[in-house]
Amino acid sequence: MPPALRSLRRLALLALTAAALTMRTADGAITLSADFDQGGLDLANSSVAGTTVTLAGRDNFNPGQWKWLYFRADGVAGLTPQFRIGDNFNTGASSLAGHAMVYSYDQQSWEFFDNNTLSTSQDTFAFSNQQPFNGDSVYVAYGLPYPTERVAADVQSRASSPWVSPTTTGDASLVIGASPGGIDDLGRTIGPHDLYGYKLTDSASPATTKKKVVLFGGVHANETLGNYTLEGLVDFLDGDSPEAARLRRLAEFYVYPMVNPDGRFAGYNRSTVESPTVDPNRAWDPPLYDSVDEVRTVATAALTDTGGDVDYVIDFHSTVNGKEGHFGYVLPAYQSDPLWQNFLDLEPSVRTLTALLQDDTGAKFGRDQLNAEFSITLETQFLAGENIDRFLALGANLGLAFEQTLRIAGDLNFDHALDAADWQLFLAGADADLSQLSAVDAYAAGDLNGDGFNDLIDFDLFKSAFLTAHGPAALAALLAGVPEPTSLPLATLASTTLAGVAAARRHR
Ligand SMILES: [Zn+2]
Incomplete structure (x- = not known):
C-alpha cells in the first residue's frame, strides 16, 4: 500500500x-x-x-x-x-x-x-x-440535600459533648422513639428510623432559673435548609465562644432535629411515608395528632421532657414558594419580642411575615401545648448562590440573638436578674485570681469585659448596669453597705436582699 x-x-x-x-x-x-x-x-x-x-x-x-x-x-x-x-x-x-x-x-x-x-x-x-x-x-x-444519615451522624457526635444529655424520654443514644416506616410511592419498603431528642445546657447553673427553648426540625420531607439552619444553631450552642458558654448557663435547649425521617429518606415532597396524604405540619393536634406517629412521638416527648411550660419554640422549615428570601412566620404579638428583633439586627435581610397560629402547626403547638411565650416557624428558602455555609451561619446568628436577648450585664449567677446576689459574687471575685478560669467562670466572678480580671473597669460596668436596671437610689443603697469593697461584711449582705437594703435606708 x-x-x-x-x-x-x-x-x-x-x-x-x-x-x-x-x-x-x-x-x-x-x-x-x-x-x-x-x-x-x-x-x-x-x-x-x-x-x-x-x-x-x-x-x-x-x-x-x-x-x-x-x-x-x-x-x-x-x-x-x-x-x-x-x-x-x-x-x-x-x-x-x-x-x-x-x-x-x-x-x-x-x-x-x-x-x-x-x-x-x-x-x-x-x-x-x-x-x-x-x-x-x-x-x-433541586436544592441542598440533608439526608437522614447526616442527622444520625450529627446526633451521634453530640452525644459525647459535655453539654448534651438525654431527655427524660430519651436513651443514652439520644433516641426518643422510632418512626413507623412504610411502603413508599415507588413500592419500596422504607424501614423505621430513630427519632432523636436531646438537651443541651451547662449544669453549672441550676435548671430552676433557666429559660427553656424547644427546637423542632425536619417536619417536611423536602425542607432541608431548615435542618442546616438548626445544625448551625446547635453548632453554636455546643461551641467554644464566650457567648455560647454564657447562653448554656442561661437556658436549656431541647432539640428534636428530625421529626419526619421516613419522608426525608424516601425523598418525599412533603409528607411522611406512613401518612402520605396528611400534611405533618397540620397534625400537631393532641391527643390524636392526626395519627401521624412521628409527630405524636416528638410532640409528647417534648411535653414530657420540658414539663409543658417553656419560653421559646422555634420550628425550622424551608419554603419553596418564592425567592423573596428567608422569613419568619411570627404572630403579631411576638413580632416585637427582643429575640426576634435581635435576630433581625444580625440578619437584616430576614423578613417578618404574620402568622395567625390557626392551623395545627408545630408553632401553634408551642404556644398552646408547651405554653411558650414566643413560638414561630422559621422559613428559609432555596436561593441561587446561597450554599450550606450560609444556613449554618444563619443558625449561629440565631444563637447569638438568644445570648443577646437573655444576658443581663452583671447577672453573674445567670438567674435573669441583676441583684445583691450578683454584687456578692462580684465582690468575692475582686480579690480572686481569675487568670486560670474559663471565660464564663471568670465572668461569673466579675470579669464583665472578658479581659481576665475583675478590676475597676468591671466595677464601673457593674455600677452602670445596676444604675440602668434599678436607678440611682438603689445603686447608692447597694454601695452604701460597702464602704470599701475589700472590707465588705459579706455575711450581712448575704442575708439581706437589695430591696431590704433600700427600704432600710429610706427609713433612716
Ligand atoms: Zn414546612
Whole structure:
C-alpha cells in the first residue's frame, strides 16, 4: 500500500473510532438512579437521549406535581448534559423562576448549575453547565440535600459533648422513639428510623432559673435548609465562644432535629411515608395528632421532657414558594419580642411575615401545648448562590440573638436578674485570681469585659448596669453597705436582699 493510501486508511479508522465514541453516548451511556437516602426521581418516566436528560419528578402528596428532585447520573465525565424537567411544580411554575439546581461529586460540597431556565411556554425547567463534568458520577438535586444519615451522624457526635444529655424520654443514644416506616410511592419498603431528642445546657447553673427553648426540625420531607439552619444553631450552642458558654448557663435547649425521617429518606415532597396524604405540619393536634406517629412521638416527648411550660419554640422549615428570601412566620404579638428583633439586627435581610397560629402547626403547638411565650416557624428558602455555609451561619446568628436577648450585664449567677446576689459574687471575685478560669467562670466572678480580671473597669460596668436596671437610689443603697469593697461584711449582705437594703435606708 502506498504511504498516501496508508495515511488515508488511518484517518478513516480514526474517524470510525470517533463516531463509535459518539454513538456510545447517543445510545444512552448516561444512566440515572435515585435509590439512596433522600433520592427523589420518577425514574420510570425519565429518559436519556444522547446528552439530553429528561427528568420526571415524583408527585406524592400533590398528584401531578413535584416538589423535590435528587438523583445520580453516571457516565457524565467529559460531557455537558442538558437536563430538563416539567414545570408542574407544586406551588406553581413561577416558584421555579430564579431557581438554580445544584450538583455534587461527593454529596458533601455542592455547586449551583451555570444555566437555569424556566420556559413556561415549553412547560420546562432546563439546567446545564458551561464546562463538562470532570467526574463520571454526579449527584444532582433541586436544592441542598440533608439526608437522614447526616442527622444520625450529627446526633451521634453530640452525644459525647459535655453539654448534651438525654431527655427524660430519651436513651443514652439520644433516641426518643422510632418512626413507623412504610411502603413508599415507588413500592419500596422504607424501614423505621430513630427519632432523636436531646438537651443541651451547662449544669453549672441550676435548671430552676433557666429559660427553656424547644427546637423542632425536619417536619417536611423536602425542607432541608431548615435542618442546616438548626445544625448551625446547635453548632453554636455546643461551641467554644464566650457567648455560647454564657447562653448554656442561661437556658436549656431541647432539640428534636428530625421529626419526619421516613419522608426525608424516601425523598418525599412533603409528607411522611406512613401518612402520605396528611400534611405533618397540620397534625400537631393532641391527643390524636392526626395519627401521624412521628409527630405524636416528638410532640409528647417534648411535653414530657420540658414539663409543658417553656419560653421559646422555634420550628425550622424551608419554603419553596418564592425567592423573596428567608422569613419568619411570627404572630403579631411576638413580632416585637427582643429575640426576634435581635435576630433581625444580625440578619437584616430576614423578613417578618404574620402568622395567625390557626392551623395545627408545630408553632401553634408551642404556644398552646408547651405554653411558650414566643413560638414561630422559621422559613428559609432555596436561593441561587446561597450554599450550606450560609444556613449554618444563619443558625449561629440565631444563637447569638438568644445570648443577646437573655444576658443581663452583671447577672453573674445567670438567674435573669441583676441583684445583691450578683454584687456578692462580684465582690468575692475582686480579690480572686481569675487568670486560670474559663471565660464564663471568670465572668461569673466579675470579669464583665472578658479581659481576665475583675478590676475597676468591671466595677464601673457593674455600677452602670445596676444604675440602668434599678436607678440611682438603689445603686447608692447597694454601695452604701460597702464602704470599701475589700472590707465588705459579706455575711450581712448575704442575708439581706437589695430591696431590704433600700427600704432600710429610706427609713433612716
Ligand atoms: Zn414546612
